[in-house]
Amino acid sequence: MVTKISKTKLKEQRIAKYLAPFATKFEMEDSYIDLRTMSENFPNGIIPNKDIGEAVSAVLGASPIPRLSVDPQLLNVPKFAWVAMDDIAINPRFQRDVMPNHIAKIESLFKAETIIVPCAIKDPVSGKYLFWDGHHTTRVCERQGWTHMPCWYTEAQIDDSHSVEEATKILISHAGNSMITINKSGKRELSLYDAHMIGVDCGHAEPVVIQNICDANNVRVRKASSKAGDISHINHLYGAYGLVQSSSGIKGIYLARALRFCRATWPKEIIQPIVMFSMARLYQHTEMQTGVLLPTTFDDELGTILKKKYGPAEVVHDEQTGFKAQFIQQFGSLAGHPEVVTSGLILTYNKHGKGGYKLAQPEAVYPVK
Amino acid sequence: MEVVDYILYFKKCPGVDDPKHFKVGIAQLHTARSRLATYQNAVGPVWTESFMRVWIGDGNQIKLAEKAFKRYFKDKISSAEAGLSEWICDVTLDELLAYIDELREEHFIKFIDAPAQFFPLTMPLCEDLEEWYKENRPAEDND
Numbered sequence: 001m002v003t004k005i006s007k008t009k010l011k012e013q014r015i016a017k018y019l020a021p022f023a024t025k026f027e028m029e030d031s032y033i034d035l036r037t038m039s040e041n042f043p044n045g046i047i048p049n050k051d052i053g054e055a056v057s058a059v060l061g062a063s064p065i066p067r068l069s070v071d072p073q074l075l076n077v078p079k080f081a082w083v084a085m086d087d088i089a090i091n092p093r094f095q096r097d098v099m100p101n102h103i104a105k106i107e108s109l110f111k112a113e114t115i116i117v118p119c120a121i122k123d124p125v126s127g128k129y130l131f132w133d134g135h136h137t138t139r140v141c142e143r144q145g146w147t148h149m150p151c152w153y154t155e156a157q158i159d160d161s162h163s164v165e166e167a168t169k170i171l172i173s174h175a176g177n178s179m180i181t182i183n184k185s186g187k188r189e190l191s192l193y194d195a196h197m198i199g200v201d202c203g204h205a206e207p208v209v210i211q212n213i214c215d216a217n218n219v220r221v222r223k224a225s226s227k228a229g230d231i232s233h234i235n236h237l238y239g240a241y242g243l244v245q246s247s248s249g250i251k252g253i254y255l256a257r258a259l260r261f262c263r264a265t266w267p268k269e270i271i272q273p274i275v276m277f278s279m280a281r282l283y284q285h286t287e288m289q290t291g292v293l294l295p296t297t298f299d300d301e302l303g304t305i306l307k308k309k310y311g312p313a314e315v316v317h318d319e320q321t322g323f324k325a326q327f328i329q330q331f332g333s334l335a336g337h338p339e340v341v342t343s344g345l346i347l348t349y350n351k352h353g354k355g356g357y358k359l360a361q362p363e364a365v366y367p368v369k
Numbered sequence: 370m371e372v373v374d375y376i377l378y379f380k381k382c383p384g385v386d387d388p389k390h391f392k393v394g395i396a397q398l399h400t401a402r403s404r405l406a407t408y409q410n411a412v413g414p415v416w417t418e419s420f421m422r423v424w425i426g427d428g429n430q431i432k433l434a435e436k437a438f439k440r441y442f443k444d445k446i447s448s449a450e451a452g453l454s455e456w457i458c459d460v461t462l463d464e465l466l467a468y469i470d471e472l473r474e475e476h477f478i479k480f481i482d483a484p485a486q487f488f489p490l491t492m493p494l495c496e497d498l499e500e501w502y503k504e505n506r507p508a509e510d511n512d
Contacts, residue, residue, distance in 0.1 A: 006450060008448070008449060008450050008451075009448060009450050012448055012449065012450075226440060266476070266477070267475070268471070268475045268476050269476060307477045311430060311476075311477040311478050311479045312430075312433055312476055312477055312478055314433060315429055315430065315433065318429065320372070320427075320428070320429040321372060321427065321429050
């Protein structure tokens with residue numbers, strides 16, 4: 001009898017086989033392949049295109065058409081041209097309205113070397129290039145005085161079986177579908193994690209400072225947390241960083257304190273972002289209201305109380321037995337998580353703390369363990 | 370919110386005397402018997418299904434313990450395939466028990482040992498274990 005192997009098992013086998021030769025293993029999931037870790041296997045961190053293609057095939061299965069078997073230069077699409085500004089036109093049937101405020105926004109960020117090449121179809125009747133992507137970029141370039149736009153374009157296939165009208169109709173359909181695909185169904189927003197990591201690598205001030213604070217506290221910024229000290233909630237990371245110390249006007253002090261608290265209290269755990277962010281808020285609110293930056297002896301005492309009452313950091317805030325559950329029990333529904341958890345931390349210390357530290361007023365009052 | 374009592378258990382393949390592969394699973398304390406019955410149904414009358422070791426706690430903590438096990442022994446789980454994803458392979462019982470200690474001492478997860486008198490936990494003992502826990506549930510620490 002032939003044993004059928006499931007798709008799951010086949011995928012596991014493909015991935016295991018693919019990963020086998022790499023000294024540094026990396027995550028390969030449907031949702032992401034960890035290119036930053038993968039790059040550690042290559043000189044200078046440059047991953048050849050072929051290797052990424054093979055990684056994708058290990059996850060998805062073999063590509064439907066053999067690699068390098070089609071020369072797109074022989075196909076009708078797409079072609080490249082520098083198009084004179086006055087040869088560009090818009091057909092609103094496959095374009096959205098023009099948004100001057102969006103133009104103003106991207107105009108302020110304009111750099112000639114970073115524009116994306118717009119896409120168009122070439123109208124067989126007028127000869128104009130009808131842009132279906134990059135219209136706002138084109139408007140900015142025009143306002144910057146450009147004479148031409150770079151352009152990827154598709155031409156109508158006019159032959160014995162396609163009249164000009166039919167070919168135009170096909171082109172318009174192509175443009176409309178493409179416009180929807182790239183702007184809606186195929187749109188993949190840059191994740192906050194990727195934006196952070198790219199910012200760090202490109203030397204942007206805020207990401208670099210945040211990364212330095214993480215490094216100093218042995219915290220790793222990850223797309224998905226899996227190991228002790230990992231954090232993946234970039235919003236709360238930046239949120240905690242953004243809390244300004246009123247006495248000095250400096251950012252980042254409370255983030256550093258909160259990360260240190262989490263690492264010292266639960267050294268074997270991933271960072272629970274809401275607990276970390278709420279601790280940063282606790283430090284800030286307390287300093288604003290009392291003028292005192294809480295000492296590390298306070299951290300030791302509160303950490304011990306939380307471990308005794310709840311155990312792991314995840315249980316401190318959860319909706320089963322943690323602060324959120326206690327808040328719901330009192331008020332019937334949940335409020336903003338940072339307010340609920342910050343209040344819970346303050347109320348817990350006020351109830352059990354013996355060190356006599358004066359904390360900020362909680363934003364909500366409810367019974368805690 | 371009502372807290373539901375759960376067990377964390379180790380299970381081996383029935384009939385294997387010196388196991389190298391263990392299933393680390395969880396179940397509600399109240400339904401542990403029917404969980405064992407499901408496993409028993411698969412092996413028939415030749416073997417008796419049982420849980421080798423059992424720990425008890427609130428569902429929240431036990432679920433975290435299971436998650437931590439899967440993460441820590443990720444490389445020892447040979448497949449994500451249904452029915453295999455909870456089996457930790459090529460380990461010793463001592464390694465698993467050492468991790469139980471780590472969960473308590475270094476991850477601060479709260480659960481208690483079921484007493485040795487219930488090992489291995491078979492279907493007839495499940496009701497007794499539930500009774501035992503009712504009488505021995507750790508008091509909420511409210512000092």
